[in-house]
Each structure stands twice: as C-alpha cells, then as structure tokens.
Amino acid sequence: MKTVLAIETSTAACSVALLHGGDCFSVFEMQPQKHAIRVLPMVHEVLAQAGIQPEQIDLLAFGEGPGAFTGIRIAAGVVQGLALGWNKPVQGISSLEATAFSGLQKRPDAGEQTWLALLDARMGEVYLQYGRYDKAKALWQADSAQLLDMPHLNAVLDKLLVTQVPVAFGDIDLAYPEVSARFADWTHMLPSAEAVAYLARIKQSTGKALTESVPLPVYLRNQVAETIEQRRAKTV
Numbered sequence: 001m002k003t004v005l006a007i008e009t010s011t012a013a014c015s016v017a018l019l020h021g022g023d024c025f026s027v028f029e030m031q032p033q034k035h036a037i038r039v040l041p042m043v044h045e046v047l048a049q050a051g052i053q054p055e056q057i058d059l060l061a062f063g064e065g066p067g068a069f070t071g072i073r074i075a076a077g078v079v080q081g082l083a084l085g086w087n088k089p090v091q092g093i094s095s096l097e098a099t100a101f102s103g104l105q106k107r108p109d110a111g112e113q114t115w116l117a118l119l120d121a122r123m124g125e126v127y128l129q130y131g132r133y134d135k136a137k138a139l140w141q142a143d144s145a146q147l148l149d150m151p152h153l154n155a156v157l158d159k160l161l162v163t164q165v166p167v168a169f170g171d172i173d174l175a176y177p178e179v180s181a182r183f184a185d186w187t188h189m190l191p192s193a194e195a196v197a198y199l200a201r202i203k204q205s206t207g208k209a210l211t212e213s214v215p216l217p218v219y220l221r222n223q224v225a226e227t228i229e230q231r232r233a234k235t236v
Helices: 035-050 069-086 095-104 150-163 193-202 228-235
Strands: 004-008 013-020 023-030 059-065 090-094 113-122 125-134 139-142 146-149 167-170 186-188
Touching: 004 035, 004 069, 004 193, 013 035, 013 193, 023 035, 023 193, 035 069, 059 069, 059 095, 059 193, 069 090, 090 095, 090 193, 095 113, 095 125, 095 167, 095 193, 125 150, 146 150
Parallel strands: 004 059, 059 090, 113 167, 167 186
Antiparallel strands: 004 013, 013 023, 113 125, 125 139, 125 146
16 A cells, blocks of 8 residues: 555645555644644654654645635645655645545445535635545546536536435535535535545556646636726726
C-alpha cells in the first residue's frame, strides 16, 4: 500500500491525514480563517503520530475544490511546496467526492448505491456531484462536478430522483433545508483529509510529478469575486 499524505481545507474544516500501511493518522479541526496557520503544524503532527519521515511518503493529495476560494488555494499552495521540497507526486481529489466518501465510510455494510454530494457555494448557488459506490467491489465512480443555481439544481434533482434513491451528503441543509429535505437519506457532512487520502489511493495511478502538472484549485466559477464596478451596477 502506498503511504499517502493528504490535506483538505476547502470548507470551514481544516484537516490533514496520513495513510501508512493499514493505519490512518489524522487531525480534523473546525478552524474558519485559520487554515494557513494550522495546516503545516498538522502535517508535522500526523508524521509524528505515524513515526515516519517525509521520504517514506509515496504520494501527496489535496482537496482541489470546488469550495472556499482561499481554502482551496491554501491546500494547492501547501501541497505544491511539499511536493517540490520532498520530490513527491501529487493527486488532486474533488472536495465533493471527499464529502460523499467521508459519509459512505461510516456505512460499512452498504451495497452498491448512488451517492450525491452538495456543498453551499454561496451567492444562491450549490456545488453538486454524484456517482456510484460499492465497497465490496472496490467500485468508485464520479460524474463531473457542477455549479448550479436553485432553478437548475431543482431541475437536476427532479430528473435524478425519479429513477434513483441516492444517499446524499453535504452542508446545504443549513442554508437550503428545503433542498436537503428532498432526500430520504441525508447526512450533514464536510470533506476530510482522511477521505481525500483514501480516494488518492484508489486513483493513485493518476498522481503526477510537478514536472508533469502543477496542482491547481478547481473553482467552477469563472469569476471568483465581483469588481467594484459590477457591484455598483447591480444597485443602479
């Protein structure tokens, strides 16, 4: 088994995890606005927990987004620095996939099922991704992540829920309880570095060295922030 170090900072949660052999060492904290301060100390904490050195790591992974603009930039920047310093390949993992995987790992007896992850994108929009999972068959499939406003989100769910009964995970129950209420099986969940690490093991063949590909955040929005002129135009 590859030894994987993972970082996830795309939401208010900040976490780092290390898979070494059959063990997982992790630190998970709700640290809004403090990701940049805590993430490197967390890296040292999990290395100390496992009792290993950086040279024993085979693969670095990070939650590439979509998610909070600053958070996913921090994860991408930190993992790029570690990869450069330690000469390790990097694997980006969807934060939405990590959200679903975090919840599904708490259901060890679940058979093959459709999963769906929804995270609050602010500005009246939601990040959505769905796929299939079967732990017994080592099956993990994911469709492309989407950024949807409420009308388009409801249209997607109208079609999906006619033929599927997915298990759903995310944080939109706080901002859009009427949407999460549409699911018979909804669990409030945030992505974790532990889930990122396990998914990186599943996808380890696609990890790349910095000479091949630079780790980049996945934003989905074309414009992360409005200009002053754009905000003024909306008030006219």
